[in-house]
Amino acid sequence: MEAKSYDKGIFNGASTDTRDHVVELLKKAYWMEIETVMSYLAASTNLDGVRAQEIRESLAKEVEDELGHARQFADRITELYGVVPGSEDFRAEQSFLQPPEHQTDVVHVIRGVIKAETGAIEHYTRVVEETDGVDPVTQDMVIAILRDEQGHRRLFEGFLREYEFEGKA
Ligand SMILES: [Fe+2]
Numbered sequence: 001m002e003a004k005s006y007d008k009g010i011f012n013g014a015s016t017d018t019r020d021h022v023v024e025l026l027k028k029a030y031w032m033e034i035e036t037v038m039s040y041l042a043a044s045t046n047l048d049g050v051r052a053q054e055i056r057e058s059l060a061k062e063v064e065d066e067l068g069h070a071r072q073f074a075d076r077i078t079e080l081y082g083v084v085p086g087s088e089d090f091r092a093e094q095s096f097l098q099p100p101e102h103q104t105d106v107v108h109v110i111r112g113v114i115k116a117e118t119g120a121i122e123h124y125t126r127v128v129e130e131t132d133g134v135d136p137v138t139q140d141m142v143i144a145i146l147r148d149e150q151g152h153r154r155l156f157e158g159f160l161r162e163y164e165f166e167g168k169a
């Protein structure tokens with residue numbers, strides 16, 4: 001009797017190209033998380049002033065969230081037979097999240113965070129679309145991460161609204 005061969009989805013021999021493509025999307029996501037960890041860690045430490053306290057605390061919490069995301073992306077890269085890249089492959093992209101001239105410039109940081117979260121939301125939405133019907137496990141993972149980023153963005157939009165209302169942004 002012939003052994004029955006089951007469909008292994010993204011792990012099918014014929015799916016190598018697709019798998020490689022998903023791994024590339026995941027590597028980009030991994031770097032975005034790592035850079036966000038750097039930027040938020042610096043901003044949560046650098047910000048000065050009474051008004052900055054809430055933002056500092058939110059950013060410090062998000063550093064943990066983003067590191068958790070980076071771990072999930074790294075795990076999924078290896079599950080798909082990829083290799084998590086080394087630091088020499090890193091290319092910085094968050095020019096908008098460099099330390100401001102004045103460390104009390106909370107609005108600069110808030111706008112930078114919204115931009116970083118928007119970038120993550122755009123890339124993860126693309127990953128969700130491109131893994132649709134191809135790799136439901138990656139898709140499921142990225143949907144959950146996407147929700148976190150939407151939450152982060154919403155929180156900082158609220159902060160910005162407050163500064164705008166007071167005419168400080
Ligand atoms: Fe993240």
Ligand SMILES: [Fe+2]
Pocket residue numbers: 062066117120148149152
């Ligand atoms: Fe985030």
